[in-house]
Every structure is written in structure tokens, then in C-alpha cells.
Amino acid sequence: MSLTLADAIERHILALLEEHGEAALQRVEVARLYDCAPSQINYVLATRFTPERGFVTESRRGGGGYIRIVRAGRPELPQLAAALRQAAEGVSEAVAIAVVARCSASGWLGEREAQMLAAMLRRDVLALPLPERDLLRARLLAAALLSLGQGR
Amino acid sequence: MSLTLADAIERHILALLEEHGEAALQRVEVARLYDCAPSQINYVLATRFTPERGFVTESRRGGGGYIRIVRAGRPELPQLAAALRQAAEGVSEAVAIAVVARCSASGWLGEREAQMLAAMLRRDVLALPLPERDLLRARLLAAALLSLGQGR
DNA sequence: TGGGTGTTTGACCTTTCCTGACCTTATTAT
DNA sequence: ATAATAAGGTCAGGAAAGGTCAAACACCCA
Structure with missing residues (x-):
């Protein structure tokens, strides 16, 4: 030791x-x-x-x-984000939208925040070839949720 | 410090x-x-x-x-977004943070929204080689601001 | 004993700060 | 008019941070 x-x-x-x-x-x-x-x-x-x-x-x-x-403050969201980050296969647009929707429904994300996130995670905004695109989307989603976990 | x-x-x-x-x-x-x-x-x-x-x-x-x-007065979101999208060189992290801060200061972005955006636009989150990284950042920021501009 | 995992370093890079030499522009005195 | 003076502007360069990355090292443990 x-x-x-x-x-x-x-x-x-x-x-x-x-x-x-x-x-x-x-x-x-x-x-x-x-x-x-x-x-x-x-x-x-x-x-x-x-x-x-x-x-x-x-x-x-x-x-x-x-x-x-x-x-960082509250533990729940960071855990969710950590899970996302470890989603080594990446996150498809459909899954991302679903996650955003769930966070919105449960009050973690406000209406505007959800709308903004959804807009940013679109295929045509990321505009990368497919293996990387889903990986990037996972990183973005994770970063977004993590940042909320730290209050302020 | x-x-x-x-x-x-x-x-x-x-x-x-x-x-x-x-x-x-x-x-x-x-x-x-x-x-x-x-x-x-x-x-x-x-x-x-x-x-x-x-x-x-x-x-x-x-x-x-x-x-x-x-x-300066309050920036117009759609115009800002358009300018960002046409930034041929892309948008550096420093500039992006400045833009977010400004939108936050002028009331376009809430505290949480600004925090979330700043977190998503970080170098290490985007994690792309340099010409593309700044271009992607420009697209993301433009998409985010535009999505808020729509809702008005 | 050999391979994997985690640690540590050093060479090189990028960003930020600060100054000094030199330049441009406006006002004022001759 | 012209010259002197009184501003502010630009730019290159050096110094002071922190960042990155690959290679060497160390310690397990099958």
C-alpha cells in the first residue's frame, strides 16, 4: 500500500x-x-x-x-452522465432525444434547455461520419447533464 | 489567485x-x-x-x-447565429465563451443555459482535430442560439 | 517472466501578459 | 502654412504561466 x-x-x-x-x-x-x-x-x-x-x-x-x-453538487445527474460517457458505442439521435425528453419531463431540464439541447444534437448540426457522430453526441450530452449537476 | x-x-x-x-x-x-x-x-x-x-x-x-x-445594446439572436455559421475559420473556445457570456449578460440565456453551453463547447468535449473542432463549435453555437430565437 | 496497468518525467506547445520602439492623428504656437 | 506638441495605435518579442504527449519506469499477477 x-x-x-x-x-x-x-x-x-x-x-x-x-x-x-x-x-x-x-x-x-x-x-x-x-x-x-x-x-x-x-x-x-x-x-x-x-x-x-x-x-x-x-x-x-x-x-x-x-x-x-x-x-460538483448533486450526484444523480453526474451518474447519468457518467453512464452516457461510458456508452462506448455512442448515442443515436433518437436515443439522445429520448433522454432529453425524459430529463425534461422529470424537471431536470427546463423547456428551453431541452429545446436547445435537441437542436444541438441533430445529425445535420454535428455533421460527422457515423461512428464519430454518435460518440460526439454522447460526449455532448454527458457534458451538458454534468454541468447542471454542479448547481450555481 | x-x-x-x-x-x-x-x-x-x-x-x-x-x-x-x-x-x-x-x-x-x-x-x-x-x-x-x-x-x-x-x-x-x-x-x-x-x-x-x-x-x-x-x-x-x-x-x-x-x-x-x-x-453595446442587446444582440439580435438570429443575426448572431448567422454570423457564427458563416465564420469560415470557425469559432475558438475563447470567442464562444465570450459570446455565451454576452448572451447571458443581456438576458438571452439563463444562468443554467449559459453554464450548459459553455460546458458543451469545451475543447476536450468536442475532441476533434483543430480545423474541424472550431467549425463544429460554430455550428453548435449557432444551432443553440437559433433554437432560442425561434421560440419568440 | 512477461504483459498489463498505473506512475513519472521531459521535450515541446499554446495561451496570456506586459513592455518598448515606432507610427498616426489632432491641436496649438509661430 | 508649418512646426512643435500632445495625444492614442500597432506590432513584435520576451516572460510567465499551464497543456500535451510519448517514452521510460515500476509494480503487480497470472
Whole structure:
């Protein structure tokens, strides 16, 4: 049960989250603190603070750059979104419309939100050849539902 | 999170806008106030007070010169959508976010709708190679805004 | 022992910020 | 008129972040 560097950094970030409700950090600083390559921070974010696990990250480059991690709120929608993301075969237009309709009916999506989503997920808007199109649609739907899970 | 010089100047201008409905300033004065190069003001204007974000700037050179910044009126959704669709180069993530923010600020998009759109238009969600990615983003954004324009 | 999974690094890239040298335009003094 | 002066504009370039990706490494476990 060796504590890897990645684990240590994960705890570091979790502690910050616990204490302040959000974790704001500078990549180089954390890297220096743990004496590792800066890209190691990206690895930790990519493997542990993913949307599937209920985290949202935001960052800015350049002078005064930063990385911010926050917890996503309600668990139900993110789970639905995670399921969608794992739909490796992608999501057809018909299925997507059905999902949107169900979310709308149950109150998760407003009338306008549902309409907007449906418009964006159309075949002719995505306009990609078929294996990729359904995959993209799945990613879009997942991103949309996930984003709602984080309140605000 | 470090406030950069550009951020500080942005706030300065926003405060003026908030207070007087417009911001009229002299480039050298502001530069002196923040102890920076005058061209820094142009940088702030070029990156933050753009048409995409709903600002209009006007200026005059020579003696008695000035810079004036005002908020633009409410954008017309169908026209915005048409412009987006015809953007031959596509739409970068930065521009897309700016457009969404502007529509949100002007009341066309609700908070949740803006959040959802921003999440869907991210690079890593679209996940396509670069010429196509920006084109797809343009189509998605246009479809979304247009769908709302229809409902009126 | 060999293959798979997860970790770590380093080289290279993109974005953002900020300045300084040089240019253009308007006003004012001669 | 012309020259001096007083604005603002442009652009290239350097510095300061964070991002990406492939390759090397490490640790299981059949």
C-alpha cells in the first residue's frame, strides 16, 4: 500500500477542498512542493479529479495563471452522465432525444434547455461520419447533464 | 489567485462603467495610475472589452484625445447565429465563451443555459482535430442560439 | 517472466501578459 | 502654412504561466 506521489498530491488537493470548499493552486508551486515535474499535477487531475468522479476543473495559462478544482453538487445527474460517457458505442439521435425528453419531463431540464439541447444534437448540426457522430453526441450530452449537476 | 495588472485595469474600467454608464479615460493617466506602459491599456481593451463581449470603444488621438467605452445594446439572436455559421475559420473556445457570456449578460440565456453551453463547447468535449473542432463549435453555437430565437 | 496497468518525467506547445520602439492623428504656437 | 506638441495605435518579442504527449519506469499477477 505504497503512497505514490500522485496519491499524496491527491490528498493535498482534497485537503484544500475540504478546508476552503475549493482548491486554487499554481501548478509550479505544487510541483516544487512535491519536487516533481509540473505535468505530474495534470496527471493527478486527469486520473483523480475527473467529471465522472464529480469534480470540475478550470484553469488559465499565462501570467497569473492558476488551476481551480471544485466539487460538483448533486450526484444523480453526474451518474447519468457518467453512464452516457461510458456508452462506448455512442448515442443515436433518437436515443439522445429520448433522454432529453425524459430529463425534461422529470424537471431536470427546463423547456428551453431541452429545446436547445435537441437542436444541438441533430445529425445535420454535428455533421460527422457515423461512428464519430454518435460518440460526439454522447460526449455532448454527458457534458451538458454534468454541468447542471454542479448547481450555481 | 493573483490579480494581474490587466485584471486590475479591467475592474477599474468596469467600475467606471458601472458608475457613469460609460467609461471615459485618458490612456496616459490610467497608465500612470497603474504604473505601466500605455499600450497595456490597449491590451486590456483588445482582450476584454471586445465586441464579442458586448462593448464598443471609441477614441481620438492628438491633443485632448480620449478613450471611451460603452456597453453595446442587446444582440439580435438570429443575426448572431448567422454570423457564427458563416465564420469560415470557425469559432475558438475563447470567442464562444465570450459570446455565451454576452448572451447571458443581456438576458438571452439563463444562468443554467449559459453554464450548459459553455460546458458543451469545451475543447476536450468536442475532441476533434483543430480545423474541424472550431467549425463544429460554430455550428453548435449557432444551432443553440437559433433554437432560442425561434421560440419568440 | 512477461504483459498489463498505473506512475513519472521531459521535450515541446499554446495561451496570456506586459513592455518598448515606432507610427498616426489632432491641436496649438509661430 | 508649418512646426512643435500632445495625444492614442500597432506590432513584435520576451516572460510567465499551464497543456500535451510519448517514452521510460515500476509494480503487480497470472
